[in-house]
Amino acid sequence: MIANPIYILGLPPQGLDQLDENGQRLIQTADIVYGSRFILRHVPGDAEKYAITAPLEQMATHLKTHYDQKRVVLATGDPNFFGIAEFLYRSLGAEQLVVIPHVSSIQRAFAKIKMSWHDAFFGSVHGRPLEPVIGWIVRYPKVVVLTDPDHHAGKIAQTLVAADLPWVSMYVCENLDRDNEHISVGTAEDFQNQRLGEYAVVILINNRAGFQPFGMEDDTFQHRPEQPGMITKKPVRAISIAQLGLHQHSILWDIGAGTGSVAIDSSRIVGVTGKVFAIEGNARDYQILCENIRSHQAAVTPIYGEAPEILDPLPDPDAVFVGGSGGRLTDIIETVSQRLKPGGVMVLNVVRFDHLSLISQLFPQGYSWNVRMVQTALLDDKMTIPRFLPDNPVFVVSAKKPVQPLPANSMANERSMQAE
Numbered sequence: 001m002i003a004n005p006i007y008i009l010g011l012p013p014q015g016l017d018q019l020d021e022n023g024q025r026l027i028q029t030a031d032i033v034y035g036s037r038f039i040l041r042h043v044p045g046d047a048e049k050y051a052i053t054a055p056l057e058q059m060a061t062h063l064k065t066h067y068d069q070k071r072v073v074l075a076t077g078d079p080n081f082f083g084i085a086e087f088l089y090r091s092l093g094a095e096q097l098v099v100i101p102h103v104s105s106i107q108r109a110f111a112k113i114k115m116s117w118h119d120a121f122f123g124s125v126h127g128r129p130l131e132p133v134i135g136w137i138v139r140y141p142k143v144v145v146l147t148d149p150d151h152h153a154g155k156i157a158q159t160l161v162a163a164d165l166p167w168v169s170m171y172v173c174e175n176l177d178r179d180n181e182h183i184s185v186g187t188a189e190d191f192q193n194q195r196l197g198e199y200a201v202v203i204l205i206n207n208r209a210g211f212q213p214f215g216m217e218d219d220t221f222q223h224r225p226e227q228p229g230m231i232t233k234k235p236v237r238a239i240s241i242a243q244l245g246l247h248q249h250s251i252l253w254d255i256g257a258g259t260g261s262v263a264i265d266s267s268r269i270v271g272v273t274g275k276v277f278a279i280e281g282n283a284r285d286y287q288i289l290c291e292n293i294r295s296h297q298a299a300v301t302p303i304y305g306e307a308p309e310i311l312d313p314l315p316d317p318d319a320v321f322v323g324g325s326g327g328r329l330t331d332i333i334e335t336v337s338q339r340l341k342p343g344g345v346m347v348l349n350v351v352r353f354d355h356l357s358l359i360s361q362l363f364p365q366g367y368s369w370n371v372r373m374v375q376t377a378l379l380d381d382k383m384t385i386p387r388f389l390p391d392n393p394v395f396v397v398s399a400k401k402p403v404q405p406l407p408a409n410s411m412a413n414e415r416s417m418q419a420e
Contacts (some may be wrong), residue, residue, distance in 0.1 A: 010102035035074035135299030153197025160188035256324020308335035
């Protein structure tokens with residue numbers, strides 16, 4: 001047992017009056033009650049009242065300082081669901097806390113629309129970016145989103161329509177179990193020009209989610225008519241992506257993305273906690289890239305600009321595919337080498353043998369690298385005598401950054417050996 005724990009008490013939507021006897025007693029016997037200004041206005045008794053405001057670290061300091069008093073933190077619903085409990089676990093240590101949850105707004109919302117929620121994906125844009133919603137809804141048929149006034153349900157609808165997802169069904173659940181409760185039902189197209197759901201539970205249904213396979217056929221990607229070959233073909237694409245070593249949390253840069261075939265196929269592997277960035281510096285190719293991302297409903301962020309300068313604001317990658325360099329391959333690899341996470345991989349596709357001879361000079365000391373020649377041939381059975389028609393060979397170059405930096409004397413010895 002904890003000698004003097006901090007209690008985190010979840011409240012019902014109707015307020016303090018609906019708390020059970022144990023909850024009422026906990027507040028009545030508290031020395032300090034923490035909560036929003038709105039909640040604290042309704043707290044009875046003579047306890048000290050501490051209004052929770054940003055930054056939350058100030059509240060954590062106050063809780064620590066008053067360790068010898070009975071402290072109760074009031075939250076709404078379930079404090080463990082996108083609530084204050086997670087912050088306090090990190091700041092104070094879970095062993096110091098006793099969490100008493102109430103029914104969450106999510107549970108109430110699904111009860112209202114008469115739908116099960118055990119198979120839903122849960123996310124929040126309350127004080128968080130809006131863009132990840134697309135990645136959630138193209139992967140999962142049932143998504144729950146908590147909103148705020150900046151990222152309300154209408155903004156979510158606009159984002160869905162812009163991503164060619166106008167048919168997604170939306171349930172916007174506001175003020176649940178209160179006198180002004182309201183539930184709006186429609187599609188993203190219906191709500192795109194409305195301001196609604198500023199503090200709401202928004203349930204999104206996309207019955208087409210999760211059907212995009214890995215290994216898209218080449219003819220599903222738009223490309224320049226005069227350059228039909230400017231796409232990483234499916235067999236080479238599959239091998240290149242396999243070399244990247246992607247996982248659910250990967251951050252991937254696809255530099256010189258072109259049609260976006262590598263980025264789009266890779267997004268089928270990378271999960272909602274990862275990100276795929278497709279960087280393209282040619283204006284026409286960038287338009288094609290965006291069209292392909294939309295038509296494939298891919299969780300890919302297109303970036304227009306020239307590498308390596310455009311890479312500065314992006315999060316450090318776990319993997320990098322270089323499909324095009326605009327003649328700046330050395331600069332790009334130098335930047336990627338600095339930004340790539342330890343143990344990360346970069347993959348290049350090379351088609352000219354004279355370029356291949358330069359590979360050994362591109363990567364920093366300590367990188368392990370290899371080259372695989374990939375050549376495929378497709379059977380043409382329309383000829384009198386069927387035969388295989390070979391594609392041009394492609395050299396798939398992969399280089400791995402060491403997990404630990406090399407000792408300085410080791411790098412000096414390697415440079416000395418090269419000089420000799």
